[in-house]
Amino acid sequence: MKPTDIAAPDYFHKVVDCQWACPAHTPVPEYIRLIAQGRYSDAYMINWKSNVFPGILGRTCDRPCEPACRRGRVEENPVAICRLKRVAADFKDDIRQRLPRPAPKNGKRVALVGGGPASLTVARDLAPLGYHCTVFDADPEAGGMMRTQIPKFRLPNSVIDEETGYILGLGVDFKGGQRIDSMKALLAEKYDAIFVGSGAPRGRELDIPGRKEAAANIHIGIEWLANVSFGHTDRIGKRVIVLGGGNTAMDCCRTARRLGGEKVTVIVRSGFEEMKASPWEKEDAIHEDIPILNYMVPVAFKHVAGKLIGVTFQHVKAEYDARGRRNLVPSGDPDQTIPCDDVLVAVGQENAFPWIEQDCGIEFDKWHMPKVDPETFASTNPKVFFGGDAAFGPKNIIWAVAHGHDAALSIHKMLSGEAIDERPLPDVQVSSQKMGIHEWSYDNDISNDKRFKVPHRDKVIALKDIRAEVELGYDVKLALGEAERCLNCDVQTVFSTSLCIECDACADICPMDCITFTANGEESDLRQRLKAPSAHPDQDLYVSSDLKTGRVMVKDEDVCLHCGLCAERCPTGAWDMQKYFIEMTHAGSTCPTKSRSAA
Amino acid sequence: MTYIAKPKFHHPGLKKNELGYTHRDYEGKISTLCAGCGHDSITASIIEACYELSIEPHRVAKISGIGCSSKTPDYFLGNSHGFNSVHGRMPSVLTGANLANRDLIYLGVSGDGDSASIGFGQFAHSIRRGVNMTYIVENNGVYGLTKGQFSATADRGSKSKKGVTNTDNAIDLVAIALQLGATFVARSFSGDKTQLVPLIAAAIRHKGASFIDVISPCIAFNNHAGSTKSFDYVREHNDAVNRLDVLVGRDPIAVDYAPGTVQLVEQHDGSRIALRKIDADYDPHDRLGAQTFLAKHAAKGQIVTGLLYVDPDAEDLHAHLDTVETPLNTLEADTLCPGSAVLDKINASLR
Numbered sequence: 013m014k015p016t017d018i019a020a021p022d023y024f025h026k027v028v029d030c031q032w033a034c035p036a037h038t039p040v041p042e043y044i045r046l047i048a049q050g051r052y053s054d055a056y057m058i059n060w061k062s063n064v065f066p067g068i069l070g071r072t073c074d075r076p077c078e079p080a081c082r083r084g085r086v087e088e089n090p091v092a093i094c095r096l097k098r099v100a101a102d103f104k105d106d107i108r109q110r111l112p113r114p115a116p117k118n119g120k121r122v123a124l125v126g127g128g129p130a131s132l133t134v135a136r137d138l139a140p141l142g143y144h145c146t147v148f149d150a151d152p153e154a155g156g157m158m159r160t161q162i163p164k165f166r167l168p169n170s171v172i173d174e175e176t177g178y179i180l181g182l183g184v185d186f187k188g189g190q191r192i193d194s195m196k197a198l199l200a201e202k203y204d205a206i207f208v209g210s211g212a213p214r215g216r217e218l219d220i221p222g223r224k225e226a227a228a229n230i231h232i233g234i235e236w237l238a239n240v241s242f243g244h245t246d247r248i249g250k251r252v253i254v255l256g257g258g259n260t261a262m263d264c265c266r267t268a269r270r271l272g273g274e275k276v277t278v279i280v281r282s283g284f285e286e287m288k289a290s291p292w293e294k295e296d297a298i299h300e301d302i303p304i305l306n307y308m309v310p311v312a313f314k315h316v317a318g319k320l321i322g323v324t325f326q327h328v329k330a331e332y333d334a335r336g337r338r339n340l341v342p343s344g345d346p347d348q349t350i351p352c353d354d355v356l357v358a359v360g361q362e363n364a365f366p367w368i369e370q371d372c373g374i375e376f377d378k379w380h381m382p383k384v385d386p387e388t389f390a391s392t393n394p395k396v397f398f399g400g401d402a403a404f405g406p407k408n409i410i411w412a413v414a415h416g417h418d419a420a421l422s423i424h425k426m427l428s429g430e431a432i433d434e435r436p437l438p439d440v441q442v443s444s445q446k447m448g449i450h451e452w453s454y455d456n457d458i459s460n461d462k463r464f465k466v467p468h469r470d471k472v473i474a475l476k477d478i479r480a481e482v483e484l485g486y487d488v489k490l491a492l493g494e495a496e497r498c499l500n501c502d503v504q505t506v507f508s509t510s511l512c513i514e515c516d517a518c519a520d521i522c523p524m525d526c527i528t529f530t531a532n533g534e535e536s537d538l539r540q541r542l543k544a545p546s547a548h549p550d551q552d553l554y555v556s557s558d559l560k561t562g563r564v565m566v567k568d569e570d571v572c573l574h575c576g577l578c579a580e581r582c583p584t585g586a587w588d589m590q591k592y593f594i595e596m597t598h599a600g601s602t603c604p605t606k607s608r609s610a611a
Numbered sequence: 612m613t614y615i616a617k618p619k620f621h622h623p624g625l626k627k628n629e630l631g632y633t634h635r636d637y638e639g640k641i642s643t644l645c646a647g648c649g650h651d652s653i654t655a656s657i658i659e660a661c662y663e664l665s666i667e668p669h670r671v672a673k674i675s676g677i678g679c680s681s682k683t684p685d686y687f688l689g690n691s692h693g694f695n696s697v698h699g700r701m702p703s704v705l706t707g708a709n710l711a712n713r714d715l716i717y718l719g720v721s722g723d724g725d726s727a728s729i730g731f732g733q734f735a736h737s738i739r740r741g742v743n744m745t746y747i748v749e750n751n752g753v754y755g756l757t758k759g760q761f762s763a764t765a766d767r768g769s770k771s772k773k774g775v776t777n778t779d780n781a782i783d784l785v786a787i788a789l790q791l792g793a794t795f796v797a798r799s800f801s802g803d804k805t806q807l808v809p810l811i812a813a814a815i816r817h818k819g820a821s822f823i824d825v826i827s828p829c830i831a832f833n834n835h836a837g838s839t840k841s842f843d844y845v846r847e848h849n850d851a852v853n854r855l856d857v858l859v860g861r862d863p864i865a866v867d868y869a870p871g872t873v874q875l876v877e878q879h880d881g882s883r884i885a886l887r888k889i890d891a892d893y894d895p896h897d898r899l900g901a902q903t904f905l906a907k908h909a910a911k912g913q914i915v916t917g918l919l920y921v922d923p924d925a926e927d928l929h930a931h932l933d934t935v936e937t938p939l940n941t942l943e944a945d946t947l948c949p950g951s952a953v954l955d956k957i958n959a960s961l962r
Binding site for chain 1: 614617645647652801830834846
């Protein structure tokens with residue numbers, strides 16, 4: 013293998029698994045260390061800069077970081093990164109003084125369609141640069157799906173108000189209750205740029221016999237959640253069936269439990285394991301006495317005199333064809349009718365752009381989705397950008413934030429007369445953490461604690477009040493314990509070939525047998541010759557150039573604890589622990605471009 | 612010195628030996644030696660050898676004297692018996708322990724000061740008597756604990772860190788061990804575990820006095836130009852006569868050796884050593900030849916490493932003394948004391 017180029021920003025970024033997996037690339041270990049030090053406001057601001065909604069995401073994020081967390085490869089459970097984010101939001105001081113000031117207007121006007129996370133992120137990035145940002149939303153208050161679709165027992169209004177308020181306070185013009193019905197009309201208002209962050213607002217229908225006849229008691233999940241959120245709906249029947257296995261279904265069933273649903277059942281077509289809902293959301297639903305039945309396909313709504321009486325299901329089983337593709341085939345068991353008073357349909361969401369006329373210069377693909385560049389988020393109309401669920405279909409908040417940052421950057425570049433497809437490199441800072449022979453400026457003593465559970469409100473009380481937040485969040489002590497579990501993966505092991513005397517001290521001390529000194533070879537061959545087996549080929553090998561004996565140093569990054577013992581036991585300083593702080597470049601930063609060399 | 616404990620976590624894919632232990636289970640406390648010390652590599656090699664042989668840690672007694680080397684038993688086999696004795700007296704303590712309980716595996720760990728200076732006589736007599744042990748000298752050529760004076764194994768003409776030339780002749784412990792009748796003699800280098808680990812494993816399986824001289828660079832005081840025990844010097848002058856694999860039980864012999872290059876040595880306990888010859892003319896069963904070979908190469912400034920001599924049919928001290936198979940420390944009083952009638956008989960025969 014060729015010697016690893018550690019100057020390429022991506023190499024060490026990948027080692028910080030959580031940050032790499034996060035769509036917004038939040039510097040996770042950095043903020044976790046700040047939490048451990050009790051510097052909650054500092055931790056909050058790092059999050060605020062990167063993911064805009066720390067308090068909201070700390071309760072609702074889909075957490076792509078956690079399955080990626082190295083700790084999960086070392087022991088059973090990853091660090092509770094998401095709930096630590098909430099800790100920063102819960103315990104911070106008043107941070108308003110740290111927010112950017114509303115800037116003098118630069119005369120450029122940007123219209124933002126939809127008041128959800130994508131649009132608000134664009135506004136957050138552009139408003140401090142002087143852009144006049146106008147956000148339009150059909151709802152009276154900002155937040156979009158964060159406000160309408162996520163139940164209050166998971167995300168209180170106060171948190172949404174606070175974090176959307178920070179953005180609107182930057183001098184953003186919010187036009188609530190103002191639905192945009194025509195792109196043509198909007199274009200005619202001569203905005204310098206338009207950003208579409210209108211989400212995926214339409215719940216998918218379930219068109220099976222009886223749907224029309226029993227319509228009064230069949231509700232589309234996200235619409236029903238929005239009605240609950242605004243107080244238009246405040247009760248439901250005693251027996252409720254929720255169809256669908258995503259997070260919306262979990263929100264529906266738990267909401268139903270709080271509005272009078274005594275016997276609430278979730279029924280999914282596929283297997284329990286394959287459900288789209290996050291494992292922890294399934295756990296929370298089961299904890300609230302909601303059974304989840306699987307391999308049952310709804311075939312008809314049963315009704316008598318226009319009144320829903322139940323749903324008939326066909327039992328299926330999974331079969332795999334020669335290519336390993338799964339098919340659901342009838343199991344042969346007789347169909348089963350489950351009686352119920354109400355049904356909530358949460359079988360997916362769709363985009364809908366009836367308001368974008370065909371002659372706006374915005375091309376759509378065969379799935380009726382706008383053609384959007386995945387890097388610049390530009391549509392085929394150079395002035396119109398898309399982001400969030402509106403760009404590539406339903407994902408989640410953190411993706412919307414990431415899209416928003418990228419789209420804001422494109423808008424800023426376009427309106428500054430720069431090429432929008434030239435994307436800036438991330439900002440990388442590297443600094444040795446060595447303080448003394450065996451002292452480091454980070455805590456390298458590895459905690460053996462298992463993941464701490466987040467305290468929950470008593471179930472009886474929680475089920476009585478739809479606005480009572482179920483999760484109470486970590487207290488300071490639990491937060492410290494959980495923060496200590498972080499392995500500081502951003503404190504990188506950096507190797508200097510010229511200093512190495514091949515004494516083997518690092519290979520001997522490494523608790524995880526990450527380091528091997530051996531003859532060089534192709535990657536597949538090298539992976540066979542490591543001191544400990546290489547279980548994850550997607551984890552890079554760090555390979556040195558040739559050492560004095562002709563061998564190379566190979567480090568499997570996979571399960572390195574970043575304990576720094578290799579550097580402590582190295583007599584020549586060939587190993588050093590260096591903190592890599594990697595931050596994505598947002599609109600208005602100094603924007604180092606690819607034409608410049610890496611840090 | 613490292614202040615944190617070595618993390619308990621280990622690689623999830625670590626292989627387990629026959630006893631269900633990983634090599635991490637053979638560790639001791641974290642080393643307090645200087646960073647990069649060759650002794651730590653020897654510690655790692657002992658751990659690896661014991662792991663590979665699936666030795667039960669409680670069947671091992673590790674005994675040492677005084678010095679950097681003699682601290683190392685604290686860093687391996689944390690669940691074994693240990694005795695940190697007086698300077699240079701490891702061989703006596705080991706001999707005594709071995710006589711009392713012949714069932715344990717004895718690891719004598721010593722250094723060049725402990726064995727070639729203050730304990731030179733002790734070293735000589737334990738070898739001469741054929742005590743069943745693995746005697747490892749961690750040889751760095753300097754007194755590291757007292758800041759780098761030449762030890763008795765420092766080569767004449769080699770230079771200290773401050774540039775002083777050594778004018779005394781060096782003691783070659785391997786030559787002495789051969790001369791005194793050790794039945795397993797080897798030399799290796801802390802920076803070459805592929806050679807060292809099987810040597811330690813073979814020595815542990817050898818029944819008799821096994822002696823391994825391991826050159827172990829002292830990073831703090833003896834790893835400079837002018838030293839003959841530095842990483843660079845040893846790597847440049849290392850003349851390995853063979854490499855080996857230890858085969859225990861029914862392990863098949865690996866087939867990737869070129870024909871005629873492998874010599875199988877079957878030891879007393881049934882284990883086999885597969886010797887891959889590097890020097891085709893070297894015969895590890897020829898004590899006199901080995902002595903001559905060593906002397907010739909030493910004169911040329913070469914450091915001969917590998918398994919230098921082995922007598923697969925060796926006998927140990929217990930065989931010489933014709934002691935009972937049962938360890939003496941488990942014999943009950945009625946077995947040990949034949950009674951007054953027998954005493955009277957003996958006395959009568961002497962009258």
